[in-house]
Amino acid sequence: MQGFPLSKTPLATLLAAGILAATLLSPGPAVAAEPPGKALSEKHGLPWPAVVAHRGASYDAPEETIPAYILARDLGADYLEMDVQRTRDGVLIALHDDLLERTTNIAQVFPKRAKDPVSTFTLAEIKQLDAGSWFNKAYPDRARDSYAGLQILTLDEVIDIAEGGANKPGLYIETKVPNQFPGIEADLKKALAKRGWLGERPAAAAGQVNVAHMPGRVVLQTFEKQSLELLHKEMPSVPKVLLLWIGEGSIEPKSNVAFKDSGFKDKNSYYGAQEVKSPEAFQAWVDWAKAHGAIGTGPSAKLTQGGDQSYMDLVKPWMNTLTHEKGLVIHPYTVDDAVDFKKISTDGVDGFFTNRTAELLKFYERPAKESMETILKRNGY
Ligand code: G3P
Ligand code: CA
Numbered sequence: 001m002q003g004f005p006l007s008k009t010p011l012a013t014l015l016a017a018g019i020l021a022a023t024l025l026s027p028g029p030a031v032a033a034e035p036p037g038k039a040l041s042e043k044h045g046l047p048w049p050a051v052v053a054h055r056g057a058s059y060d061a062p063e064e065t066i067p068a069y070i071l072a073r074d075l076g077a078d079y080l081e082m083d084v085q086r087t088r089d090g091v092l093i094a095l096h097d098d099l100l101e102r103t104t105n106i107a108q109v110f111p112k113r114a115k116d117p118v119s120t121f122t123l124a125e126i127k128q129l130d131a132g133s134w135f136n137k138a139y140p141d142r143a144r145d146s147y148a149g150l151q152i153l154t155l156d157e158v159i160d161i162a163e164g165g166a167n168k169p170g171l172y173i174e175t176k177v178p179n180q181f182p183g184i185e186a187d188l189k190k191a192l193a194k195r196g197w198l199g200e201r202p203a204a205a206a207g208q209v210n211v212a213h214m215p216g217r218v219v220l221q222t223f224e225k226q227s228l229e230l231l232h233k234e235m236p237s238v239p240k241v242l243l244l245w246i247g248e249g250s251i252e253p254k255s256n257v258a259f260k261d262s263g264f265k266d267k268n269s270y271y272g273a274q275e276v277k278s279p280e281a282f283q284a285w286v287d288w289a290k291a292h293g294a295i296g297t298g299p300s301a302k303l304t305q306g307g308d309q310s311y312m313d314l315v316k317p318w319m320n321t322l323t324h325e326k327g328l329v330i331h332p333y334t335v336d337d338a339v340d341f342k343k344i345s346t347d348g349v350d351g352f353f354t355n356r357t358a359e360l361l362k363f364y365e366r367p368a369k370e371s372m373e374t375i376l377k378r379n380g381y
Pocket of ligand 2 (some may be wrong): 083174
């Protein structure tokens with residue numbers, strides 16, 4: 001047992017008190033304790049703290065498209081994050097939603113198939129879709145004419161971008177809705193091996209991002225236990241992260257009231273009120289992750305400003321302490337604002353998934369060398 005309830009006696013407080021007492025009693029100079037996740041990240045060959053460009057630099061360009069990934073790469077992200085799915089003819093593509101409606105013009109191009117899953121479209125059909133104009137409409141303040149007509153990318157095309165600049169970021173790949181794509185874990189292994197990403201890669205020049213040269217050049221992530229097992233079977237030595245959530249198929253909730261019956265007006269407020277049933281229920285997921293090959297967890301975070309990527313608070317200090325004590329690193333999703341970078345870092349995490357690469361780099365005091373405008377213009381956007 002971990003001596004619960006930890007909320008009444010936070011381990012961080014006890015640790016801090018212990019360090020203070022030891023420092024006061026010690027005759028030597030005070031030495032700041034190294035954050036536990038730093039050593040764990042180093043052990044697994046991961047950068048610390050990690051800047052994971054969630055769907056690319058997706059605040060500033062349409063998610064999982066060429067400009068989003070080029071921006072993330074050239075700004076200096078450690079990882080390009082993507083969600084992989086598979087076309088009907090077997091090609092791995094980078095796309096978040098399992099439907100094409102939100103981020104493409106599917107309703108115009110294939111009106112009768114607008115609600116069909118991605119898995120029913122061939123690559124040639126997918127490539128006919130405009131994956132950029134929705135962004136211009138949704139975010140007129142960040143719109144660019146050059147975003148209209150952008151295509152959905154294949155995994156190979158994202159790898160081309162990762163390899164194509166002076167910075168050499170790694171790849172942080174999620175198997176999305178993997179139950180719709182039997183065998184996708186084996187396909188992913190084949191695809192990564194073919195491109196030489198399962199073995200050593202050349203080092204970047206000094207002063208550039210060099211994550212592709214590190215053992216943690218690829219991190220595999222999933223919400224699904226079965227997919228984690230399959231990823232581990234296919235690629236036992238590649239670092240893996242189990243994404244955490246509260247609800248069916250994930251960590252058991254304290255309350256089983258559904259959103260529609262909850263009285264909350266918006267989903268992010270509902271998510272923000274969700275809690276794990278017990279510390280043991282949380283620990284069970286961390287233990288399972290570790291026992292099945294994960295080197296880390298990807299917990300959701302509740303954001304100060306709310307918004308549609310504000311979820312459950314699974315980065316409470318006791319959760320982070322427990323996870324680190326089990327030997328796992330912590331990369332929460334998806335955090336964009338300085339206020340949350342600061343708060344959640346203080347609570348003890350090892351990097352972030354972020355839509356705003358430039359902001360997180362600034363927070364970590366390694367700001368991008370170029371402006372987004374310069375990078376986009378240089379690349380024809
Ligand atoms: O992969 C981490 C984070 O991306 C999980 O959420 O829905 O944005 O893929 P989602
Ligand atoms: Ca993802």
